[in-house]
Amino acid sequence: xxxMGQIDRPEIRFHDEISSGWEALHQSRTFKAxxxxxxxxxxxxxxxxxxxxxxxxxxxxxxxxxxxRGCDVTGVDASSEMIAAARGRSADDAPAGRLSFQQIPTxxxxxxxxxxxxxxxxxxxxxxxxxxxxxxxxIHRVLKPGGLLLVSIPNRGSLLRQxxxxxxxxxxxxxxxxLFRYLAFSKFDASxxxxxxLLRQHGLTMLRTSFAGSPLPPALxxxxxxxxxxxxxxxxxx
Numbered sequence: 001x002x003x004m005g006q007i008d009r010p011e012i013r014f015h016d017e018i019s020s021g022w023e024a025l026h027q028s029r030t031f032k033a034x035x036x037x038x039x040x041x042x043x044x045x046x047x048x049x050x051x052x053x054x055x056x057x058x059x060x061x062x063x064x065x066x067x068x069r070g071c072d073v074t075g076v077d078a079s080s081e082m083i084a085a086a087r088g089r090s091a092d093d094a095p096a097g098r099l100s101f102q103q104i105p106t107x108x109x110x111x112x113x114x115x116x117x118x119x120x121x122x123x124x125x126x127x128x129x130x131x132x133x134x135x136x137x138x139i140h141r142v143l144k145p146g147g148l149l150l151v152s153i154p155n156r157g158s159l160l161r162q163x164x165x166x167x168x169x170x171x172x173x174x175x176x177x178x179l180f181r182y183l184a185f186s187k188f189d190a191s192x193x194x195x196x197x198l199l200r201q202h203g204l205t206m207l208r209t210s211f212a213g214s215p216l217p218p219a220l221x222x223x224x225x226x227x228x229x230x231x232x233x234x235x236x237x238x
Contacts, residue, residue, distance in 0.1 A: 011128050011185035012078045019059065019081035023089065026061040030215045034229060037212035037222065038123065038152055039065065041233040045148075047071040050118035053142060055107045055135075056125030060086030060099065066121060067097035074117075075101040076110070108134040112142045119148040124229065127154050127186040136202040143236040149204055152213075152229045154189035160214050161189070161228045192230055204234040 048070030054063040057075030067073045086101040120139050164180045171178035196206045211227025
């Protein structure tokens with residue numbers, strides 16, 4: 001997932017910097033587990049023939065997983081390096097659905113018509129944006145009524161994330177490259193209840209949640225007090 005916002009924002013430069021290793025990171029056990037936990041929320045939903053938006057697509061790893069389920073996917077990201085990598089990968093891989101990728105300045109202003117998509121995927125993106133509410137408003141706008149939002153955000157209640165924050169703050173005093181560097185840019189987090197309220201304010205109904213994101217075994221990673229991410233499946237009901 002790459003940061004979304006103004007092209008010269010430092011979090012986007014950070015994601016440009018890490019783009020060359022992003023695909024390899026997604027092949028790690030931790031990332032595979034968090035992806036599986038997120039996609040498990042979709043169950044066996046038939047996505048064939050649908051059009052999905054991957055808002056903050058990074059190198060397109062999750063876009064390709066969606067396309068493998070038979071839907072067309074448009075991936076957008078603010079990082080030019082992430083988009084370049086995504087386009088290179090899509091040329092090599094040929095999933096069932098069609099893939100397209102484009103760089104945009106921000107998901108707070110999506111360049112798509114109202115009700116354009118059957119679903120939106122937004123994985124570990126909202127933590128980096130300056131205006132979460134505006135991004136959710138845009139996601140609601142481009143979703144068709146009944147369309148799905150599959151989103152992950154940092155879990156405010158995770159003891160591990162709290163520990164990571166402390167380690168980052170302490171090491172930042174000693175080094176220009178502190179531990180958990182992404183925490184210099186990852187600001188937004190929430191509880192499930194707070195996220196349910198925020199989604200409701202933007203015309204989205206939370207359907208299911210799960211927890212993931214830590215390097216712990218799944219039995220621990222999926223506990224609310226430990227998993228560093230909240231995965232959410234929501235629906236536009238109006």
